[in-house]
Amino acid sequence: MCFVVDKHILFNFSAFVLPLQFNIASFYSAQIKYDSPFKGFSVNKIVWTESNMSHLSAYDAALDSTYMKRAIGLAKKGIARTHPNPRVGAVVVKNGKLIGEGWHHCAGEAHAEVNALQDAGEQAVGACVYVSLEPCCKHGRTPPCTEAILKAGIKRVVFASSDPNPNMAGGSLVLKKAGIEVIGGVMSVQADALNTAFFHYIATGLPYVISKAAISLDGKLATYQHDSQWITGAKARRHAHRVRAECDAIVVGAGTLKDDNPSLTVRHARLKGKPPLRVVIAKRTPRFFAECKLLNNAAESRMYVYDASNEHTASWCHAGMAIIEVVDLQAALRHLAESAYLQVLMEGGGQLHAAFLEAGLAHELLLYQAPLLIGGTESVNFWHGLGAPHMNAVVRLLAIQRRRLGDDVMIRGKLFYPSEM
Numbered sequence: 001m002c003f004v005v006d007k008h009i010l011f012n013f014s015a016f017v018l019p020l021q022f023n024i025a026s027f028y029s030a031q032i033k034y035d036s037p038f039k040g041f042s043v044n045k046i047v048w049t050e051s052n053m054s055h056l057s058a059y060d061a062a063l064d065s066t067y068m069k070r071a072i073g074l075a076k077k078g079i080a081r082t083h084p085n086p087r088v089g090a091v092v093v094k095n096g097k098l099i100g101e102g103w104h105h106c107a108g109e110a111h112a113e114v115n116a117l118q119d120a121g122e123q124a125v126g127a128c129v130y131v132s133l134e135p136c137c138k139h140g141r142t143p144p145c146t147e148a149i150l151k152a153g154i155k156r157v158v159f160a161s162s163d164p165n166p167n168m169a170g171g172s173l174v175l176k177k178a179g180i181e182v183i184g185g186v187m188s189v190q191a192d193a194l195n196t197a198f199f200h201y202i203a204t205g206l207p208y209v210i211s212k213a214a215i216s217l218d219g220k221l222a223t224y225q226h227d228s229q230w231i232t233g234a235k236a237r238r239h240a241h242r243v244r245a246e247c248d249a250i251v252v253g254a255g256t257l258k259d260d261n262p263s264l265t266v267r268h269a270r271l272k273g274k275p276p277l278r279v280v281i282a283k284r285t286p287r288f289f290a291e292c293k294l295l296n297n298a299a300e301s302r303m304y305v306y307d308a309s310n311e312h313t314a315s316w317c318h319a320g321m322a323i324i325e326v327v328d329l330q331a332a333l334r335h336l337a338e339s340a341y342l343q344v345l346m347e348g349g350g351q352l353h354a355a356f357l358e359a360g361l362a363h364e365l366l367l368y369q370a371p372l373l374i375g376g377t378e379s380v381n382f383w384h385g386l387g388a389p390h391m392n393a394v395v396r397l398l399a400i401q402r403r404r405l406g407d408d409v410m411i412r413g414k415l416f417y418p419s420e421m
Ligand SMILES: NC(=O)c1ccc[n+]([C@@H]2O[C@H](COP(=O)([O-])OP(=O)(O)OC[C@H]3O[C@@H](n4cnc5c(N)ncnc54)[C@H](OP(=O)(O)O)[C@@H]3O)[C@@H](O)[C@H]2O)c1
Pocket: 212, 213, 214, 215, 220, 221, 222, 223, 225, 226, 227, 228, 231, 252, 253, 254, 255, 256, 257, 259, 260, 281, 282, 283, 284, 285, 286, 328, 329, 347, 348, 349, 350, 351, 352, 353, 355, 380, 384
């Protein structure tokens, strides 16, 4: 079967694929209650249940999923651009034709629904809006999206994720009260995944931290002479640069700054938005060195230090590095989140990985494991700290992905702490 031509996308799918998509979407929706490691996440969620979907045929539900998939695809254009706002995409559909599409470009600019409605123009009267996040109903930096939807004469709204932001949530109720048919939770797992960092920030006030490292088979980050270049091969390193391009900030410890003088830039991958902020964390301001690569103009850089009282602080500041004094790691992270850096890639080394794990401040793990052994009691371990005292206290990995990258293996998953059991 074939729908729509218009200037937009051509949707092609068979009678066989439609029920299949419906089933997959239903399955994912049911998973929500179990997958979210963050307590309180599901508080505002409208899960796709029998009660709000039962009137739809499998065919209609599959159509909804198909258009929602397009909305989520548009939302992805906001990766590395929209924070502290969520990534949101929307399409407007009338009589089986896609007549408008839009996405949220960056904070302060129009929301996805408004852009999609503008694209559809006057044809939007009587149409359906598919949006990857529940429309907002409050004045923020822009007027409420519910107003734009009502003004455009929309008859039906389908959304994926519920808005967990208490300042913005409730749009679906406003629309329902105005007589619009509203369905929530369609492809919400996929849409939620796109905004993991935003949802985490709303729930905790902290950024979502991905701990990333290249490790040997025996879990080492570097040799006893602190040599780590390179543990993994080109494919793994290119992959890591693609992940950097999706993050708002890259964080390393003072030891890595000293040992590696890293650039912390996105190379071997296309930048999606602004270059990520480069961040160093130290207890005391590290020794100044003029050849530090973080002092070039490739991206902004800053250091969080507990004690900025030594003579190096002035030299760093003079060379253009921002130094911010904080009381602990959590305060540094909170400051990052407050400055709109919600998705953080923490690249180590071993002491900083240990500090994040032991404080429960890392949320996702991204390891590239190379087929080699480094060995040694003085080499740098991935978790170079106290570690778990017994097996009941180990940190586990959930939702694990494994992927071969050349000779290396990527292992990625959500960190699950004993306190969350
Ligand atoms: N294979 C990889 O993916 C990878 C990645 C990065 C680094 N490395 C390697 O790892 C080695 C460096 O690792 P490392 O463990 O020696 O150093 P590190 O973790 O990069 O940095 C350690 C420093 O970070 C600061 N720090 C640690 N915990 C802290 C906390 N809770 N709060 C504030 N500051 C904290 C301290 O700064 P102060 O000095 O001020 O106390 C500490 O000395 C290098 O050999 C590097 O090549 C490998």
